Amino acid sequence: MYAPERIRGGVSPDLKRHLDLSGPLARRHKAKLYGRGETLVVLAHGLGADQSSWQRILPGLVEDCRVLVFDAACALTNDEDYDFRRYGDLHGYAEDVLELFAEIDVQNCVYIGASLSANAGMLASIEQPHRFKKLIAICGAPGYVNLPEENFHGPFSLEDLERVFASMHENYLAWVAGFAPRVVCEDNSEAIEEFSRHLISMRPDVAISVSRTAFLTDFRDALSMVEIPCVLLQGREDLAVPEEVTQYMAARLPKCMYEILPTRGHIPHMSAPGIVLSALRRHIPG
Numbered sequence: 001m002y003a004p005e006r007i008r009g010g011v012s013p014d015l016k017r018h019l020d021l022s023g024p025l026a027r028r029h030k031a032k033l034y035g036r037g038e039t040l041v042v043l044a045h046g047l048g049a050d051q052s053s054w055q056r057i058l059p060g061l062v063e064d065c066r067v068l069v070f071d072a073a074c075a076l077t078n079d080e081d082y083d084f085r086r087y088g089d090l091h092g093y094a095e096d097v098l099e100l101f102a103e104i105d106v107q108n109c110v111y112i113g114a115s116l117s118a119n120a121g122m123l124a125s126i127e128q129p130h131r132f133k134k135l136i137a138i139c140g141a142p143g144y145v146n147l148p149e150e151n152f153h154g155p156f157s158l159e160d161l162e163r164v165f166a167s168m169h170e171n172y173l174a175w176v177a178g179f180a181p182r183v184v185c186e187d188n189s190e191a192i193e194e195f196s197r198h199l200i201s202m203r204p205d206v207a208i209s210v211s212r213t214a215f216l217t218d219f220r221d222a223l224s225m226v227e228i229p230c231v232l233l234q235g236r237e238d239l240a241v242p243e244e245v246t247q248y249m250a251a252r253l254p255k256c257m258y259e260i261l262p263t264r265g266h267i268p269h270m271s272a273p274g275i276v277l278s279a280l281r282r283h284i285p286g
Contacts, residue, residue, distance in 0.1 A: 023103040029070040035062030039110060041284060042068045046115030047214050048199045050075035056273035070100065072117055074210040084209050090217045093120035101131050110284050114138045114269060116214045126225045136231045136283055139266050141241045142249055143218040153244045161215050165208055172204040185237050185265030194270060223252040231283045232258035235268045
């Protein structure tokens, strides 16, 4: 169970004074700050998750860094004011990041995003690069639809995705039961159960909308505009991000390196946290 009060590493009062978490956006997104140190790390979760998905990563970072966590809009599924129009486009998530950062006064952070939030972070960094020192993307992708005629080898056809959305609409719980093990792709019942629980907690209409936003996104043309240094972390056998897609991104991001981790699946920070934490420590600037 996620128990943030058990995480060691109180926030230095001098450093906390510069990050005000009392504003309306910080409260809406349940923003929390842990740890101490000069480096500010932001952990941004992906689809079918909330900030608790970092629970096995966070304790390994708080001794040396301040760590900001928050719930993205896709986790606020009990919010009666969920804005389907705003979040029907990935830019809505990017705008949320920038508005939250402006309220809290985040500058020069190391932004670690998983999946959808990695993609949103890249778009946000184009608009306001001064808020980002570095971006570490865990299983991010600029698109998911296979377009071989454009030399982009995504994992799905449009027909594949429409079948996925139809399955979600027809029987959401049955879809979760089949989808979660494929995403984890490791013999890790705890990670499968945790991911399934997050998905089941979502309103089905919101889950379908978020999935459409995530899987139908295409920001390939924006990759060359990302000025900040980027690191792409990925496991093998990721049903959503083939290695060819990571290589495509790395070749088009101006300042980029990528690393294939010795694990499998689309959510390695949940299924193989030790491996991911070691990689993050290598890439977070001192």
